[in-house]
Amino acid sequence: MKFFIVRHGETVWNKEGRFQGQIDTELNKTGLLQADKLADRLAGHKFSRMISSPLKRAYVTAEKIADACGGISVETAAPLIEINHGSWEGRLAAEIQSEWADIFSAWHDAPEKVTMPGDGGESLNDVLKRSAAFTNNAASNADDDADILLASHDAVIKVLLCHWLDAPLSSFWRFQIPNCSISVVEIQRNKKPRLLLMGDAAHIGDPFNRPEQKGL
Numbered sequence: 001m002k003f004f005i006v007r008h009g010e011t012v013w014n015k016e017g018r019f020q021g022q023i024d025t026e027l028n029k030t031g032l033l034q035a036d037k038l039a040d041r042l043a044g045h046k047f048s049r050m051i052s053s054p055l056k057r058a059y060v061t062a063e064k065i066a067d068a069c070g071g072i073s074v075e076t077a078a079p080l081i082e083i084n085h086g087s088w089e090g091r092l093a094a095e096i097q098s099e100w101a102d103i104f105s106a107w108h109d110a111p112e113k114v115t116m117p118g119d120g121g122e123s124l125n126d127v128l129k130r131s132a133a134f135t136n137n138a139a140s141n142a143d144d145d146a147d148i149l150l151a152s153h154d155a156v157i158k159v160l161l162c163h164w165l166d167a168p169l170s171s172f173w174r175f176q177i178p179n180c181s182i183s184v185v186e187i188q189r190n191k192k193p194r195l196l197l198m199g200d201a202a203h204i205g206d207p208f209n210r211p212e213q214k215g216l
Contacts, residue, residue, distance in 0.1 A: 001139060001146040002196070003185045004047070005157055006065070008057040009034040010179040017093045017214030021085035022120075026056050034180035034204045035061040039068035041182075041203040042149075047072055048142065052151035053080040061180065062151035074151075079134035082153035086121025093214035112169035124159055124169045131156050132163045139187045154216055157183065164193040176212070180204055 009031030013020045027035060042065050050069075052062035054076040062074045088096050097104045100117060107114045115123040131152075138148060152160075158175045162168065164185050177183070177199045184197040200206075 001142040001144060001148065001187050003135065003139070003187065004042070004045075004147060004149045005160065005183045005185065006038060006061060006149065006151050007154060007157055007177050007179055007181055008053075008055075008061045008151065009038075011057050013090075013215060014179060014213055019085045019088040019091055019093070019096065019215045020057075021082055021089040021116075022055070023089050024055050024057075027060055031057070031179065032060075035064045037203045038180045038182065039064040043068040045069055046147065047149045048146040049138070050074045050149040050151070051077050051080065051138070053082065053153060053156070054078060055081060055153070058151040058153060062149065065149060065151075077134055079130040080150060080152040080156055083124070083127050083155040084116060084120045084122040086116035087118025088116060088121075108173065110170065111172045124155070124172060127155055127159045128163060128169065131160055135160060135163075144189070154213075161185075161195070161198070165195060166192070175199065176210055178206055178210060181206070 009027045011025045011031055012028045013025050047069055050062055050066050050072055052059045052074050059074065066072050066074050103114060103117060112124055115121055142148060154177050157177050158172050161175050162171050178201045181199045181201040182197060183199055186194040186196055
């Protein structure tokens with residue numbers, strides 16, 4: 001079976017460089033257009049399931065794809081929700097760097113060692129436990145030829161890529177996952193997962209030179 005993993009389209013906070021986390025922001029005009037173009041790319045594909053984070057920016061992205069694929073219903077799954085950034089949620093990257101200089105530096109140098117400060121703040125390992133358990137179960141219950149779409153978020157997707165590729169969480173920043181990009185992972189019984197496509201955003205005219213978003 002294969003997972004088609006999509007990151008949601010752009011939001012105002014993505015553009016501003018704010019950490020969104022689990023705050024329920026919506027797609028901006030660019031994000032809605034990106035989602036339409038991704039839907040056009042996947043139009044008519046036969047998915048056995050479509051599963052989305054419950055946050056609107058991911059769910060609306062998935063809904064547009066679902067409409068282009070014949071109106072399949074979109075399920076929601078809490079394990080696919082973005083990392084909880086704790087006290088960083090809603091804050092600009094520059095503000096965080098100023099107020100939490102040591103933690104911010106560690107987040108970019110050794111992300112596997114950081115737990116987000118404040119109430120509810122998660123670590124990458126927390127995200128790994130919930131998202132990997134969920135996707136492992138979905139894969140084990142799928143037919144061998146099933147294609148499942150997952151609509152989620154930057155940190156979740158990067159952590160899952162580490163999981164599928166047997167890479168340590170310290171590899172987190174070695175992946176770049178643009179808004180409304182698609183990655184495809186093949187899961188075969190008794191074999192290691194294979195990465196067929198990663199962070200592909202050709203459908204939105206994605207350039208080869210991608211500036212890093214600040215609110216990640």
